[in-house]
Amino acid sequence: MKLSDQTIEVLQNFSTINQSLLFKSGDVLRTVSPQKTVLAEVTVPDNFKSEFGIYDLGQFLSAMTLIDDAELNLGDNSMNINNGNGMSITYRYADPSMIVTPPEKGIALPDIDAEFSLSDTILKNVLQAARVLGLPDIIVEGDGTNISISAGDSKNSSMNNYSQNIVESDSTFRHVFKVDNMKMMMLQYNVEISTKGISKFYTEDGNATYYIATESRS
Numbered sequence: 049m050k051l052s053d054q055t056i057e058v059l060q061n062f063s064t065i066n067q068s069l070l071f072k073s074g075d076v077l078r079t080v081s082p083q084k085t086v087l088a089e090v091t092v093p094d095n096f097k098s099e100f101g102i103y104d105l106g107q108f109l110s111a112m113t114l115i116d117d118a119e120l121n122l123g124d125n126s127m128n129i130n131n132g133n134g135m136s137i138t139y140r141y142a143d144p145s146m147i148v149t150p151p152e153k154g155i156a157l158p159d160i161d162a163e164f165s166l167s168d169t170i171l172k173n174v175l176q177a178a179r180v181l182g183l184p185d186i187i188v189e190g191d192g193t194n195i196s197i198s199a200g201d202s203k204n205s206s207m208n209n210y211s212q213n214i215v216e217s218d219s220t221f222r223h224v225f226k227v228d229n230m231k232m233m234m235l236q237y238n239v240e241i242s243t244k245g246i247s248k249f250y251t252e253d254g255n256a257t258y259y260i261a262t263e264s265r266s
Contacts, residue, residue, distance in 0.1 A: 050119050055092040056109065057233070062088060063105035065231045068147040070101045080150040085229050085261040087150050091254075098122055103142035111137055155259050157248050162188065162221045162241040164195050166249070168234045170212055174199050177210035178227045185263070186230055188241065190219035199227070202263070223247070224263040232258040 051059075055077075062069055062079045065086050069079055075095045080087045100122060102108045112118045115135050121128040130136035174186060178199035185202045188195070198211035202224045223241050235256060237249040242262075250257040 049094060049097075049122075050117070051112070052093045055094045056112075058090045058092055059105055059109060061231070061233045062090075063109065066148060067105055068101065068103050068142060069105050070099065070144055070147045070149050071096050072099050073097060078150045080148060081229070081231075082148050085226070086231050087155070087259040088232070088257070089150075090233075090256045096122075099144075100127070101142035101144045101147050103146060108139065111139060155246070155248075157240055157242045157244075157246060159243040160240050161243045162190060162195070162219060162223065162239070164215055164217070164239050166197070166214060166237050166239050168236050170197060170214060171232075171237070172234050173212060174210065175227070175230055181208045181210060183207065183210070184227055186225040186227055187222065188225070188239075189222045190217055192218055192220050195219060225260060226263055229260050232256075232260075 058077055062077065065081050065088055066079045069077070071077070073096055076089060076091050078089045112129060115129055115131050115137065117131045118129050119131060121130070126138050126140045128136055128138055174197050178186065181199060183199045183201055185200055187198045187200055187202060193216065195214045195217045196211055197214055198209055200209040201207040232249055233256065235251055237251060239247065239249050241247040245262050247260050247262055248257065249260065
């Protein structure tokens with residue numbers, strides 16, 4: 049099989065959440081951060097015929113670039129990466145017990161406190177601002193007039209701050225995310241935030257879903 053560009057993009061994203069990945073049969077890839085603060089589920093164009101583990105996704109993706117037009121032939125204990133022109137790599141699977149994997153059971157969000165749509169442009173802007181200004185938190189807040197998203201430091205009001213309105217709303221709430229947990233691909237998401245310390249970012253077509261822990265609520 050050959051991996052599509054879309055699947056490779058998903059794997060690159062997943063490598064920022066957890067360096068390891070257990071591939072399951074089918075077209076859905078799932079990962080969770082070692083701290084269990086981020087869980088991602090994405091449907092990809094490629095269908096995997098068997099289960100196998102990769103310990104270092106970054107290394108695996110780099111290995112694939114060594115061979116143009118690489119094709120994966122999955123074996124029992126390893127895969128062969130080749131292009132049919134005499135170049136090949138034997139890449140060994142990881143023991144599944146060495147990989148932190150998501151729970152099999154789906155997550156249902158209790159007590160939803162906030163719901164809104166978040167564009168890829170606004171998401172990209174606020175995360176870029178957090179990086180440029182060296183800020184640790186992403187704060188989503190409803191003040192009764194607007195829902196806004198900001199980059200700041202929830203524990204230090206004297207720090208720099210970047211803020212952008214998302215939509216007009218009479219909702220009132222405040223939720224804080226760690227920038228380090230905002231590992232999703234830059235897409236447009238529907239967002240649901242629970243009072244129980246968890247949120248759900250999902251695309252309209254349902255092909256990409258990220259569950260992200262919240263830090264505090266006030």
